[in-house]
Amino acid sequence: TDLAHIRNFSIVAHIDHGKSTLADRLIQATNTVSERDMKEQLLDAMDIERERGITIKANTVRIDYVADDGETYVLNLIDTPGHVDFAYEVSRSMRAVEGSLLVVDSTQGVEAQTLANVYQAIDADHEIVPVLNKIDLPASDCDRVAEQIEDVIGIEATDAIQVSAKTGIGIRETLEAIIHRLPPPQGTLDAPLKAMLVDSWYDAYLGVIVLVRIMDGTLKKGMRVKFMSNGTLHNVDRVGVFRPGMQMVDSLGPGEIGFLTASIKQVRDTRVGDTITTDKHGAETPLPGFNPSVPVVFCGLFPVDSAEFEDLRDAIEKLALNDASFSYEMETSAALGFGFRCGFLGLLHLEVIRDRIEREYDIDLITTAPSVIYHVYMRDGEMRELHNPADMPDLTHVDHIEEPRIKATILVPDEFLGDVLKLCQDRRGIQEDLTYAGQRAMVVYDLPLNEVVFDFYDRLKSVTKGYASFDYHLTGYRADNLVKMQVLVNDEPVDALSTMVHRDRAEMRGRAMCEKLKDLIPRHMFKIPIQAAIGGKVIARETLSALRKDVTAKCYGGDATRKRKLLDKQKAGKKKMRQFGKVDIPQEAFISALKMD
Numbered sequence: 001t002d003l004a005h006i007r008n009f010s011i012v013a014h015i016d017h018g019k020s021t022l023a024d025r026l027i028q029a030t031n032t033v034s035e036r037d038m039k040e041q042l043l044d045a046m047d048i049e050r051e052r053g054i055t056i057k058a059n060t061v062r063i064d065y066v067a068d069d070g071e072t073y074v075l076n077l078i079d080t081p082g083h084v085d086f087a088y089e090v091s092r093s094m095r096a097v098e099g100s101l102l103v104v105d106s107t108q109g110v111e112a113q114t115l116a117n118v119y120q121a122i123d124a125d126h127e128i129v130p131v132l133n134k135i136d137l138p139a140s141d142c143d144r145v146a147e148q149i150e151d152v153i154g155i156e157a158t159d160a161i162q163v164s165a166k167t168g169i170g171i172r173e174t175l176e177a178i179i180h181r182l183p184p185p186q187g188t189l190d191a192p193l194k195a196m197l198v199d200s201w202y203d204a205y206l207g208v209i210v211l212v213r214i215m216d217g218t219l220k221k222g223m224r225v226k227f228m229s230n231g232t233l234h235n236v237d238r239v240g241v242f243r244p245g246m247q248m249v250d251s252l253g254p255g256e257i258g259f260l261t262a263s264i265k266q267v268r269d270t271r272v273g274d275t276i277t278t279d280k281h282g283a284e285t286p287l288p289g290f291n292p293s294v295p296v297v298f299c300g301l302f303p304v305d306s307a308e309f310e311d312l313r314d315a316i317e318k319l320a321l322n323d324a325s326f327s328y329e330m331e332t333s334a335a336l337g338f339g340f341r342c343g344f345l346g347l348l349h350l351e352v353i354r355d356r357i358e359r360e361y362d363i364d365l366i367t368t369a370p371s372v373i374y375h376v377y378m379r380d381g382e383m384r385e386l387h388n389p390a391d392m393p394d395l396t397h398v399d400h401i402e403e404p405r406i407k408a409t410i411l412v413p414d415e416f417l418g419d420v421l422k423l424c425q426d427r428r429g430i431q432e433d434l435t436y437a438g439q440r441a442m443v444v445y446d447l448p449l450n451e452v453v454f455d456f457y458d459r460l461k462s463v464t465k466g467y468a469s470f471d472y473h474l475t476g477y478r479a480d481n482l483v484k485m486q487v488l489v490n491d492e493p494v495d496a497l498s499t500m501v502h503r504d505r506a507e508m509r510g511r512a513m514c515e516k517l518k519d520l521i522p523r524h525m526f527k528i529p530i531q532a533a534i535g536g537k538v539i540a541r542e543t544l545s546a547l548r549k550d551v552t553a554k555c556y557g558g559d560a561t562r563k564r565k566l567l568d569k570q571k572a573g574k575k576k577m578r579q580f581g582k583v584d585i586p587q588e589a590f591i592s593a594l595k596m597d
């Protein structure tokens with residue numbers, strides 16, 4: 001297809017604003033597949049999915065559209081992951097297209113998650129077409145929402161398209177806007193192949209499927225190609241497009257989006273953002289911006305029931321096959337037994353993986369405190385990477401410790417600016433920049449990563465009612481006065497609760513942790529001291545008093561349901577607890593104890 005007849009775009013939207021419904025409508029309205037065929041095709045895809053037990057990513061689709069001008073256009077829609085931890089992946093898929101539809105629910109308005117992705121789209125020089133959805137609902141208020149888009153995001157919204165993805169109003173207008181308002185892609189046909197690796201996933205039958213955007217040249221079946229980041233060579237055995245089912249084609253040219261398979265065994269071998277070229281007479285320089293995500297947050301995952309260790313290994317291996325940014329190695333802990341030390345892109349990535357293990361593999365987990373990688377310089381000059389505070393070497397041999405720093409950019413409506421500055425200051429941040437754009441302020445802070453990985457994002461969302469957007473990148477390592485803080489429960493150190501903290505903040509953190517633990521650990525038949533200590537010196541202490549024999553005694557009177565609830569709660573709690581010495585510690589304590597409110 002010639003470039004003038006191609007349009008590539010993504011849809012940016014907040015959850016539930018109607019992204020999937022709109023995408024389905026666009027596919028349906030283009031009639032390239034008859035209604036009956038489409039149903040069959042989608043059904044086919046689902047059957048295969050069920051049979052093979054794999055996930056088919058139908059989130060990229062190529063549609064043919066006969067426009068009002070009588071010409072046929074190829075439209076490629078790419079889906080983008082919507083999360084801050086995956087900012088790099090989002091930025092790559094944005095670079096693969098020229099424009100975005102910004103879908104906003106006209107009964108709701110712009111929401112925080114939309115912002116980070118819109119800014120990525122703006123960064124990628126996208127043409128952005130605002131789409132106000134759900135106009136069929138009585139609560140729809142297009143004027144207000146259009147104005148909000150202009151105020152908050154700062155893009156023109158007077159010509160926003162009014163749509164009901166549910167009833168089909170405005171779908172034709174949306175397709176015409178894609179043709180007329182989004183630019184066609186650029187690229188050179190008779191240049192060496194340059195294809196950007198946009199995404200990849202594992203298929204049990206075809207091996208790794210690689211989603212690509214052709215920048216220059218042609219990708220053909222049978223070609224021998226080179227992945228420029230690591231020089232690996234592969235024979236392309238299939239080239240195709242998603243409509244939305246897989247359809248094989250002979251070749252893909254400049255501006256086109258499709259997939260290749262090349263008997264690649266592991267998703268890890270295909271890094272998002274890599275440039276694919278030909279083995280012989282290939283491109284000399286790769287596409288700019290290749291900067292694969294590496295894990296920056298580490299924590300231990302242990303089964304609550306140690307008999308489930310092998311199941312956990314299995315689950316982790318399977319998840320890692322499809323997620324190049326998730327790393328793991330075996331770990332043993334005195335208190336927790338066998339488990340894994342895992343690396344993630346951020347705390348939310350961690351939560352996603354943990355939830356999947358618990359839900360899809362039905363394994364109850366204990367998650368230890370997340371930690372970043374510290375550089376520990378020994379007196380003899382050696383540098384050790386510390387992934388786990390429990391492994392902190394004896395202080396007498398340590399010269400100094402360096403921690404990773406980030407540059408964080410936060411966009412926030414004026415009214416919340418004060419709270420955001422306070423939050424950053426509380427987290428040892430150094431302000432680098434503060435500018436205004438309309439009603440919004442942009443703040444840039446230099447922050448220690450360890451102050452951010454934990455609950456910074458949650459805190460930021462809560463102090464700004466969800467209206468701040470946040471993005472960060474690592475800038476390097478810097479020395480600071482860091483110490484390992486241990487927690488002792490009933491006089492026994494619980495390694496899984498050890499953390500690295502700044503010396504000046506240790507007392508405050510220690511006190512907060514002991515208080516939290518006092519609430520989280522159920523009372524026992526005996527008194528339990530809970531202490532925080534640095535190198536053997538106790539810096540904070542709480543005492544959990546002993547339990548009165550009859551737990552229900554405090555439910556005065558005879559409220560039977562309340563008593564039963566209390567007992568049920570105790571029973572449910574029991575399941576997810578782990579014994580440390582004589583004390584049962586509930587699973588959620590390992591994460592909750594570190595949250596600072």
Ligand code: GTP
Pocket residue numbers: 013014015016017018019020021022133134135136137163164165166167
């Ligand atoms: P996620 O898949 O969760 O990210 O959400 P999404 O943004 O893809 O939204 P989805 O298309 O699943 O729509 C969310 C809900 O809004 C669904 O219940 C839809 O039926 C409904 N919805 C979508 N578009 C419209 C519309 O134009 N009008 C009305 N009334 N409801 C709509």
